[in-house]
Amino acid sequence: MKKRKHILKVLTDRFLKGELSQQEDELLEAFIKKEYQQSTVQSTSHLDKIQISNHIWSGIQANIQKTPKVIYMPYIKYVAAACIVIAIAIPFLLNRTQYEYLVTQNSIDSIQLPDGSKIYLGANSSLKYPINFKGDTRKLTLECGNAFFKVFPDKTKPFIVISNDIETKVLGTSFNINTSKSRTEVVVATGKVNVSSPSNSIDLIPLEKTVYKNHQLVKEKVFTNEFSSWFKGHHNFKDTQLNKVTELLAYKYNIDFSYDGNIEETQKITIDISPNESLSQILENLSFITHLNFTLHDKKVIVTNS
Known part of the structure; x- marks a missing residue:
């Protein structure tokens, strides 16, 4: 409970200063939604903002262990101020795009x-x-x-x-x-x-x-x-230029092909690529058909002579 109280205090403090990180914002939002859903308030459209904050504050009080006044009062300052700001922001928080x-x-x-x-x-x-x-x-x-x-x-x-x-x-x-x-x-x-x-x-x-x-x-x-067919499962290339085949593979697997200067990129090949073949298998088949080396390194395929 003490840990929960400390975390909420830190979050509300950073919220008011506009210093919340994305993760902290999501954590505070989750807590707000929980208290809001447990509240007896049914609609925020016609209620006074202070009334809404009072409902949320009641829910927060129910989850905080009573402590001596000297410790409790500074904590109230943070949470009470946060409740008013949160009440104004509730419609935005609940309707924010997910x-x-x-x-x-x-x-x-x-x-x-x-x-x-x-x-x-x-x-x-x-x-x-x-x-x-x-x-x-x-x-x-x-x-x-x-x-x-x-x-x-x-x-x-x-x-x-x-x-x-x-x-x-x-x-x-x-x-x-x-x-x-x-x-x-x-x-x-x-x-x-x-x-x-x-x-x-x-x-x-x-x-x-x-x-x-x-x-x-x-x-x-x-x-x-x-570029408009790379996502299809099956590809049947017949007498197709090598660079057209590798261009489709570049789209499909988000990789680049680099050719050695002496390689004929427009040579025609015939190859059937099935949906269950991995990229490494496809490159092996290309190597067998063209008698070229296809070496994959960090999202780039280097094509060289054997």
Whole structure:
């Protein structure tokens, strides 16, 4: 009980000073919600803020062991002040958007959002998304990696993806984003997409992409549509250029391919890739077919002559 009282005192003190960390904020919020739910107050919409704080204070008192006045009074000062601030913030706390994460390691994954939009997440990627969309936008964050978005149309609520300093905004279309600390790329499969950065804004149509580099968005043409099929489970390549196959693998596994200067990247190969094959197995098969070495090191595949 003493430990609980001390923790609450520290949290309320830091709350009033605006010094709470994210973890401390979540801990204080959990305590507030517990006291609020146990309170006899049924609605905050028409109640006086002081009345609400009194209800919360009653719940807090029930959980604090009585101590001598000389110790108890300073503690009351912190908690009483916090109760008033908390009462004002209750509607915000209870209606704050809650987020979940989809994180992948060596394989891809997918998720369907509440609005019907579908997202395919490549390997070694991280997506932060709301449990439910609130307000007049549908906003989420691709923190790192590769993702393909099939957005359910809704003209009243734009779909927005944040990736580093880039904001990608659509109403209903499909597109791919690949992002890292140093680079972000957006490619459009269908529809129209607006991509903006702190320095400029670009509209994209199918088979166009933009790359964010040197703090500037640059528009480029796309000469393959592999970016729109990397998430499929089965791939059957027949007489396909080697660099087209490795480009799909780059999207799927969030890796880079680097070719030795003497290697013919456009040589045509035939290969069947099944859903249950690992990246190492695929690279071994490519090595057998092409008589080249495919060496994976820290998310980069070096292709050299045998």
